[in-house]
Amino acid sequence: xxxxxxxxxxxxxxxxxxxxxxxxxxxxxxxxxxxxxxxxxxxxxxxxxxxxxxxxxxxxxxxxxxxxxxxxxxxxxxxxxxxxxxxxxxxxxxxxxxxxxxxxxxxxxxxxxxxxxxxxxxxxxxxxxxxxxxxxxxxxxxx
Amino acid sequence: xxxxxxxxxxxxxxxxxxxxxxxxxxxxxxxxxxxxxxxxxxxxxxxxxxxxxxxxxxxxxxxxxxxxxxxxxxxxxxxxxxxxxxxxxxxxxxxxxxxxxxxxxxxxxxxxxxxxxxxxxxxxxxxxxxxxxxxxxxxxxxxxxxxxxxxxxxxxxxxxxxxxxxxxxxxxx
Numbered sequence: 001x002x003x004x005x006x007x008x009x010x011x012x013x014x015x016x017x018x019x020x021x022x023x024x025x026x027x028x029x030x031x032x033x034x035x036x037x038x039x040x041x042x043x044x045x046x047x048x049x050x051x052x053x054x055x056x057x058x059x060x061x062x063x064x065x066x067x068x069x070x071x072x073x074x075x076x077x078x079x080x081x082x083x084x085x086x087x088x089x090x091x092x093x094x095x096x097x098x099x100x101x102x103x104x105x106x107x108x109x110x111x112x113x114x115x116x117x118x119x120x121x122x123x124x125x126x127x128x129x130x131x132x133x134x135x136x137x138x139x140x141x142x143x
Numbered sequence: 144x145x146x147x148x149x150x151x152x153x154x155x156x157x158x159x160x161x162x163x164x165x166x167x168x169x170x171x172x173x174x175x176x177x178x179x180x181x182x183x184x185x186x187x188x189x190x191x192x193x194x195x196x197x198x199x200x201x202x203x204x205x206x207x208x209x210x211x212x213x214x215x216x217x218x219x220x221x222x223x224x225x226x227x228x229x230x231x232x233x234x235x236x237x238x239x240x241x242x243x244x245x246x247x248x249x250x251x252x253x254x255x256x257x258x259x260x261x262x263x264x265x266x267x268x269x270x271x272x273x274x275x276x277x278x279x280x281x282x283x284x285x286x287x288x289x290x291x292x293x294x295x296x297x298x299x300x301x302x303x304x305x306x307x308x309x310x311x312x313x314x315x316x
Binding site: 012023026030037069100115128 | 218311
């Protein structure tokens with residue numbers, strides 16, 4: 001065993017150990033970030049399910065008087081806004097009403113997560129029937 | 144004092160049972176390289192596992208967003224079928240293209256649409272008979288490929304004068 005061999009061996013091992021340490025450190029950081037992201041995604045999913053379920057129960061138990069789709073969508077919005085557990089930290093929830101429908105939107109900007117789901121008053125049986133003219137059939141007859 | 148000779152070798156003369164040869168030159172380098180390889184390979188394998196977990200998480204999120212889009216599309220269609228396209232409720236989707244509903248709206252417009260940035264197609268609409276109506280939707284994938292499909296049961300009002308659609312329920316694939 002010469003001094004040159006000893007120095008080379010120590011150098012190779014220390015380089016490999018440093019690189020390995022960096023790999024482990026970056027992997028640990030990624031894993032932590034992934035775990036936080038997964039927890040956020042699960043929290044959003046759970047909140048979405050709770051609100052949907054609560055809405056279904058409300059529609060079945062105490063439906064509003066059908067006045068118009070827009071009013072029914074306002075009622076949907078009020079039902080979707082209340083009653084769920086606290087959102088995970090870093091998640092922003094929005095309720096956006098568009099005509100007879102309401103968008104429930106979750107955004108976690110720091111994690112790049114976004115979920116959006118539409119709830120329409122018509123799909124919950126809350127839109128009164130608006131009389132429409134009968135269907136016109138576009139029939140083409142060959143000569 | 145006279146020591147008696149017993150004919151057995153004295154302890155100092157016994158050769159050790161394990162005799163180590165002196166190490167030859169150059170043994171340190173292979174050991175160092177082998178240990179370095181073990182360290183690097185373990186680090187890389189752990190990193191690969193973390194990357195795979197991350198990819199799985201991304202795939203789960205994309206799938207959840209696709210599910211959201213299909214559920215939203217069903218809600219959007221229910222809205223349309225309760226309003227300007229109510230004339231299509233009793234017709235299978237194969238006949239929608241030839242229909243013109245209120246205000247001159249063509250039934251073909253309802254066969255495809257966009258919701259939350261996702262394109263979708265109505266694969267099939269089976270009007271209610273004894274059972275609830277069924278709606279089969281499919282997302283349009285990237286470059287026109289076939290995306291996720293979902294089937295929905297749509298409860299339609301039996302009595303006139305009520306809201307045309309009572310409920311929309313997901314049925315899975």
